[in-house]
Amino acid sequence: MREPVEWPTRDLLTHRAGTTPERTAVVDADGGGTTTYRELDAAVDEVAAALEALDTPNGRVATLVDTRPAVGRLLFGAMRRGLTLAPLNVELDAETLSTQLQALDADTLVCERDTEELATEIADRPVVSVDAPDGGGVERSLSDEAVEDGGTAEPVELDRDATQLVLFTSGTTSDPKGVRLTVGNLVASATASAFRLGVSPGDRWLVCLPTYHMGGIAPFVRCVLYGAAVVVQREFAVGATARAVDERGVTGVSLVPTMLKRLVDAGWNPAGTLRFVLLGGGPVPPSLVERCRERDIPVCPTYGMTEAASQIATARPETAFEHRDTVGQPLVCTDVKVVADGDPVGPGVRGELVVDGPTVTPGYLDEAATDAAFGPHGLQTGDLGYRDEDGRLWVVGRADDRIVTGGENVDAAAVEAVIRQCPGVEEAAVVGLPDEEWGERVTALVAGDASPESVLEYCRDELAPHEVPKRVRVTDALPRTASGTVDRAAVRAAMRN
Known part of the structure; x- marks a missing residue:
């Protein structure tokens, strides 16, 4: 008797394109073009073929590409070939990028036209571009590689424990660390998010956050699993972002508080299609939540980390409006303990938030950093908070932000x-x-x-x-x-x- 299939046997896009090939997959908010899942699958096949033509003994490909539709093609092209993708922050200085590239031990660096010179400055390994080379020192593009390899690639078997992404943390209080995220982490995060935010086949998720961070790249994975469309805007701008929500039929958007505040200050009244504004990246002022309530903006304050593949806890609008400052209950299958003096504590008691579950990283590139981050209860976040009797979380600060005076x-x-x-x-x-x-x-x-x-x-x-x-x-x-x-x-x- 044949064993039942409990996990996708090939990359996520292959399954989606075989199920709903005619649906819209990607919308270019700036250029206006749209791509179906059938067309995206063909484009990803070309990227996978190009990656297959490159020498990748370490199985890692770094990218220096800003927010644009090509990011999705790179992500799923790497997944199709069983390679790890490591998006680097295009805003960082050359010295920092060089250090990260060395830590990754990536086989290849993929750039774009605007980052050609920076890529050739930091790389001591092959560099190819997603664009036609423009005299910045890069001689070949991914299209050139794909043509030489025949333009197609056979998908490898998908391994849920394989490291799919390496993302560097923001490093606001310490040196950035390379976070390893598996295929299983990404799928578990997408699944848990769907249970909290809801999913419709007609959903369109606007990405205007940098795609070299979790909040920007997560919607690409989620939309492919949901059969929804990702709307890509190269950078946030109050007027352009407001128009993109209205004119592109956006149903969800990921923002940080500063972005939302600027939209609200400008008098933003989003179209009725908008179902959620996933708001993370820092504390959400209660006054901003109140202004969203007055304008009927469906704000969803969230607490998340790169190490947990994005969301850990999220408050639906009705929860955010009723309970001041909360980030809501943890997502399904995500375990959050409040730990004080080494032991979990009950409701109302402050302590460090410790997270466990299928979304949590297996560790960092650096083994010492991994050993330091994990304890008997899970990933020690360094964030301080407490829970109420109904399991709602409040995040009150960082353990390492404590000042002794x-x-x-x-x-x-x-x-x-x-x-x-x-x-x-x-x-x-x-x-x-x-x-x-x-x-x-x-x-x-x-x-x-x-x-x-x-x-x-x-x-x-x-x-x-x-x-x-x-x-x-x-x-x-x-x-x-x-x-x-x-x-x-x-x-x-x-x-x-």
């Missing part, structure tokens, strides 16, 4: 939450700086219309004396990483000046 512990996130309530303040980042007298001194970088004096006065009324910042600076916007999280290293540098 004059022997007193200061929770940076708690101080930030107070400062955000000060009239005129839009955002706040609190960091500790070395101080000869106090050990560390509390400082705050604030965005908005408030003055440093008004912020300090507000803090003196609302905070304990040791929590009041010794210095406040006002800026136009907080520095952020490409994934939208506050860049604390940049905040510290700004406060030192």
